[in-house]
Amino acid sequence: MQAEVYVYVLDVLHPTDLRKDEVKKAFNEDKLKPFEYVREIVEDRGITGIRKVEFYDALFDEDEFLIEYMVEFNRGKIGVKIIGSDNPRKMLEQYQ
Numbered sequence: 001m002q003a004e005v006y007v008y009v010l011d012v013l014h015p016t017d018l019r020k021d022e023v024k025k026a027f028n029e030d031k032l033k034p035f036e037y038v039r040e041i042v043e044d045r046g047i048t049g050i051r052k053v054e055f056y057d058a059l060f061d062e063d064e065f066l067i068e069y070m071v072e073f074n075r076g077k078i079g080v081k082i083i084g085s086d087n088p089r090k091m092l093e094q095y096q
Helices: 018-030 033-044 090-096
Strands: 005-009 012-015 052-061 063-073 078-083
Touching: 005 033, 005 090, 012 063, 018 033, 018 063, 018 078, 033 078, 052 090, 063 090, 078 090
Parallel strands: none
Antiparallel strands: 005 012, 005 078, 052 063, 063 078
């Protein structure tokens, strides 16, 4: 079964067990809430000592989306994207 939602960090797509509808609902409640769903995945990739998370931008295209956060951590700042798409690479291309 293919993932619905991916985390893009350090130029690598990581599948999650999240559903697109739950991420969109969380985003509508609080723009930072979806990041909390993927924080552990991000930290597992070496982005530790997170000090600040800011919503940066988002792209919604029908039922697909890309949400980007700027994450300040102990070694600097990095962009983290949450992508809800059957084709996350295509969604990245649309966004950039």
